[in-house]
Amino acid sequence: MTPERIQIKLFRHSETDLKELIPTFHEWIRDETVDGLLIDVADYRHVPNGPGLLLMGHDGDYSVANDNGRTAIVYKHKRDWPSAELADRVNFALDRALNVASKLESDPINQIEISFPDRLNTPNTAETFEALAPTISTVASQALNTPIQFTHGSTDPRHMFALLSQPNQEIVPQAKI
Amino acid sequence: MSDLTWKDRLQNQIDPDSLQEIDLFENQITLKKQGKLDDKVFGETRLRRGAYGQRYDNGQRHNGAESVTIPFPSDGLTKGTETVWDAPGMQRIKIPYGGMNPEQLDLLAQVAEEYSDDILHITTRQDIQLHFVHLEDTPDLMRRLGSVGITTREACGNSVRNITGCPLAGVCRTEAFDVTPYADAMTWFLLGHDDVQDFGRKFKIAFSGCAHEACGLVTIHDLGFIARLENEQRVFDIFVGGGLGTVPHQAQLLAQSVPEDEILPVTQAVCRVFARLGEKKNRNRARLKFLVAKLGIDEFKKLVQEERTILPHDDRWTDYLKDVPEQVDQPLRAPTFLNGAPLPEGFSDWYTTNVYHQRQAGYTTVTINLPLGDISSPQAYALADIARKYVGESIRTTVEQNLVLRWVSEKDLPDLYRELDAVHLAAPGAGTVTDITSCPGTDTCKLGIAASRGLSGELRDRLIAQNGSLHPAVSDLKIKVSGCFNSCGQHHISDIGFFGNSRRRNNRAVPHFQVVLGGKWEDNGGSYGLAVGAVPSKRIPDVFNAITDRYVNEKEAEETFQNWIGRLGKKEIRTMLKPYMDVPVYEESPELYSDWGDPREYTIGDIGIGECAGEVVSLFAIEVARAEGEAFDALIELDEANYVTAEAKAYNAMVLAARALIRNEFIDIGDDPARIVTEFKTRFYDTKLFFDKYAKGKFGRYLLQRHDSPPAAEQVTEAVAHRLIEEANLFIEAAHACDARIAQARQNTLKPIL
Structure with missing residues (x-):
């Protein structure tokens, strides 16, 4: 089975003033600036290293969070996929994440995490890593036009299955996105 | 896969x-x-x-x-x-x-x-x-x-909601005994029980280990149990008919010294009476508190006793009791004491506010102070690991929207602190003024009128920034914020409470909070504060500072905030708030026309900008100000124990607010209350123009019922006057909302012409 939920996290090396983004997110809803059916803004700035500022949607959620001194630009796709294929789905989610990153002027992206909030279909095991990592690496490398190697993120079985690229690799320069 | x-x-x-x-x-x-x-x-x-x-x-x-x-x-x-x-x-x-x-x-x-x-x-x-x-x-x-033993069944709806209890039960220094096994037995006995499926409204139950602390908040519940030891036997005092909501009711004593083996059947009997006689059609009068008020506590007691005698026996009433002695938390680690080892930075502040010494020597309960009651998933995994390491099983949520770890061996506190701090869960200030309680408000609640979480977050940030310099008397205060009159943030039982409402200025809506002062958290939510004035949301931090600065300067030696508020009097408080209450036009202060954390211009529903409006004060605004003044006078009379006058003024405030609405349509209505009420009923109540989207005609009925059935003077107690003042304030709020809706409808009608 293919994961029903995929989350892309793009890291940048410095933090973002999330308060300044609140009006931006409201404008994005009003102007339909990013893809997907957008519903509302949820503010979790008070939770340290939490989800930050969320742009809640019907099919997917966007967020920008500060994570241990870095900025994480996140897209989580939840439902209404255009394809049932894993590669298509990862590519689709990655595309939306990169699109929103391109709208937020900031530093280059220097690490990517692709995770699967779907423990039914993608339990956090070595078998899942072996089964999924090659496909996802290929998709990500093509999408980003640079070789991306992933390692298995946290192996704690409680945590969702996640793949993490090498740290501090300048994956997508700002100019490129 | x-x-x-x-x-x-x-x-x-x-x-x-x-x-x-x-x-x-x-x-x-x-x-x-x-x-x-x-x-x-x-x-x-x-x-x-x-x-x-x-x-x-x-x-x-x-x-x-x-x-x-x-x-x-x-x-x-x-x-x-x-x-x-x-x-x-x-x-x-x-x-x-x-x-x-x-x-x-x-x-x-x-x-x-x-x-x-x-x-x-x-x-x-x-x-x-x-x-x-x-x-x-x-x-x-x-x-x-x-799969891990958690249910969502009957968490909402007209059913028995989550049964609450002291988070310190079993470790508290002042409790009579541990109420946990009783709350647990009650939970599973009532879950899905046939006798709780036909309620007209929700039903909330709480357990408390003592009468004087706040933890269980028994007096604000439909049914509450306070533990006591009597001749070394475990008994409960049972209270019924409490509730906050729009108009708060204090629970009344149903039965004293009820033996432990009787609490389930008595509860079942209460549920049967409620299911049989409680209001079903009008959900705004359907909580148990209205039935108790309608029947009177003596009649209600009699009905419960009669029901109890005919209840068919159920073994589950007492089966659990044999296990109660064994239902004691087993600490993971041996008791120890801090031994003078170096302490981490920040530990002392945290230790002062977040650590409670259990009655079991060498053990402590640690509060995880959660901002706005939120914890992220990664933090929750980390906390689960920390709990496994230091305490084993014992995690509890609290009504102050925090978590506690019980049975922490005292010598482990520095290490525990370090591990909590590593995942940002070691914020000090638990139970202090920075630990603000808030309902979701406009963030996610469909009933929210103002941004309770936005305000709470702003107050919290400001108070933490000055935490080192806060006067101890201010540090000890409780702040609770609700996004509307429904009281989910429990604003009535705080020292300083706020609930969201709105006002209109030149066809623009302005988010406001009513300031509620003088409630009591202790004694299980011992008394309820009263609203003293509505202030624009963005000015609430200034109002908070004005009130607390004055309290610090004027309080007598050991005077509590509640007593100081009583001594100051509502009139003086109103004078203090007055400069903050006036709303400048949008062009002068546009920031007042949006709420905390939300840059959109504030609106209720679709109320928007009226370009055809001039800079004039509407007839309604002038008229309703009289009603607000009268309601405030009622508060002062209540302060001075003139309950009959207070009650009469509260009624008159509603009449004046109704008149304010009528005058927009019928300028010559005059001053006769009977005529005003008749016209109000015809023009606004029967037509449903006055109806709130969710509360429907509830607020309108406050006036109609008081007008049709005025109490005899000897019936007007403090509680009766207090309640009518609350109702009058809600009626006035509803009049504001009604006027806004009508104005918007007029604008919509004019738009094509413009």
Whole structure:
């Protein structure tokens, strides 16, 4: 089975003033600036290293969070996929994440995490890593036009299955996105 | 990877009854999608599974410029009246008496990641809520919770809600005895019980280990139990008919010294009386408090006693009692004491406010102070690990929206602090002025009028910034914030409370908060504060500073805030608030026309900008100000124990507010109350123009009922006067809202002409 939920996290090396983004997110809803059916803004700035500022949607959620001194630009796709294929789905989610990153002027992206909030279909095991990592690496490398190697993120079985690229690799320069 | 479903995978890990109920719910979802279930029936079914509505679930949202339809792909399908199928909702999860173990916390963190927004929100009734959940995800979510012994059944709807209890039960230094086993037995006895399926409204139960602390908040509950030892026997004093809501009622004593083996049958008898005689048609009069008030406590007692005598025996009433002596937490580590070893930076502040010394020497209970009651999934995993390492099973939620770890061996505190601090869970200030309680308000609640969380976050940030310089008398105050009059933030029982409302200035809406002063948190929520004036939301921090600065300067030696407020008097308080209450026009202070954390121009529903309005004060604004003045005079009379006058003024305030509305249509209405009430009924009540979207005609009936049945002077107690003043304030708020709706309708009519 293919994961029903995929989350892309793009890291940048410095933090973002999330308060300044609140009006931006409201404008994005009003102007339909990013893809997907957008519903509302949820503010979790008070939770340290939490989800930050969320742009809640019907099919997917966007967020920008500060994570241990870095900025994480996140897209989580939840439902209404255009394809049932894993590669298509990862590519689709990655595309939306990169699109929103391109709208937020900031530093280059220097690490990517692709995770699967779907423990039914993608339990956090070595078998899942072996089964999924090659496909996802290929998709990500093509999408980003640079070789991306992933390692298995946290192996704690409680945590969702996640793949993490090498740290501090300048994956997508700002100019490129 | 697997082709299994959660239903397949977990079928042997869930209690068969729970499994069947969840399967049934999933079937009902399917039937509803096929159009085979009525909206109202499905709505209540959904609520009884804890799947609640959320803001914008009618498919409309104001984007700052106009109200627009959110194009959900639901194709007309609804999951309740005016509730769009695909709109995200809130899932409430019952945590009986707040107790959970690390395995359950881990699972909660997982479902928050998968179905929600990575956040577990602790409520003021010790539940956990997930937001932005799609209805079709809820059956699997429920199965997964069921696999670790957590239920969402009857978490919402007209049913017995989560049963709350002291988070310190069993370790408290002042309790009579541990109420945990009784709260636990009550939870499972009533869950799905035949006698609790036909209520007109929700039913809330609380347990407290003593009368004088706040933890259980018994007096604000429909049914409450306070533990006592009498001749070394365990007994409970049982209270009924309490509740906050729009007009708060203090619970009254139903029975004293009830033996432990009687609490389940007495509860069952109360439930039967409530199911049989409680209001069913008008949900605004359907809580138990209204039945108790209507019958009188003596008649209610008599009915309960009669019901008790005819109840068929049930072994479950007493079966659990044999296990009560064994139901004692087993500490993971031996008791120890701090031994003078170096302490980490920040430890002392945290130790002062977040550590409670249990009655068991060498053990402490540690409070995890959660900002706005929120904890992220990664934090929850870390906390579950920390709990496993230091305390084993014992985690509880609190009504102050925090978590506690019990049975921490004292010598472990520095290491525990370091580990909590590493995941940002070691914020000091638990139980102090910075530990603000707040309902979700306009962030996610469909009933929210103002941004309670936005305000709470702002106050919290400001207070933390000056924490080192805060006067101790201010540090000890309680702040509680509700987004509307429904009191989910429990503003009535705080020193300084706020509840959201709105005002209109030249056809623009301005978010406000009513300031509620002088409530009492101790004594299980011992007394309720009163609203003293509505202030624009953005000015609340200044108002807070003005009140607390004056308190610090004027308080006598050991004078509590509540006593100082009583001594100061409402008139003086109003004078203090007055400079903050006036609203300048938009062009002078546009910042007042949006709420905390939300840059959109504030609106209720679709109320927007009226370009055709001139800079004039409306007739309504002038007239309703008289009503507000009269309501305030009533408060002063109440302060001075002139209850009959206070009650009469509260009534007159409603008449004046009704007159203010009528004068817009019928300038010569005159001053005769009978005529005003008749005209109000004809023009605004019978036409439903006065009706609130959710409360319907409730506020209008406050005037009609008081007018039709004025109390005799000897019947006007402090409580009667207090209640009518509360009702008058709500009536005035409703008049403001009604005027705004009418104004907006007029604008909409004019638009094509313009």
